[in-house]
Amino acid sequence: MSEHTSGPWHTDDNNHELVRARGMSVEPVICFMGNDFTDARVRVANARLIAAAPELLAACEAQKKLTDALEKMLISYRMGKQPTERTFRIIDKKEEILMQADAAIAKAKGPDDA
Numbered sequence: 001m002s003e004h005t006s007g008p009w010h011t012d013d014n015n016h017e018l019v020r021a022r023g024m025s026v027e028p029v030i031c032f033m034g035n036d037f038t039d040a041r042v043r044v045a046n047a048r049l050i051a052a053a054p055e056l057l058a059a060c061e062a063q064k065k066l067t068d069a070l071e072k073m074l075i076s077y078r079m080g081k082q083p084t085e086r087t088f089r090i091i092d093k094k095e096e097i098l099m100q101a102d103a104a105i106a107k108a109k110g111p112d113d114a
Helices: 040-051 053-078 085-092 094-109
Strands: 009-011 018-021 029-032
Touching: 009 040, 018 040, 029 040, 040 053, 040 094, 053 085, 053 094
Parallel strands: none
Antiparallel strands: 009 018, 018 029
């Protein structure tokens, strides 16, 4: 599978319908919403959602690890065994993982929906 342009991505300061990758000497354009017949607010909301994609992907991957760790812990307890230290380390990051998801969702929704 091809790698996507690394994040973070952001909507352009001058044109909020343009999504760029941050942190490079020249910020490549990831997406331009175009000037079609959809409402400008919808195009800006779509751009905001696309700009949040790297953070949303990372949050989903972290949530998956947490869910897997919780499942392993449940299986271990059902079998009368102690979960591994690695499982506990992942579960200990639960608050951080949930905050990561909240931040990614807030970025995708924008300030009007926070």
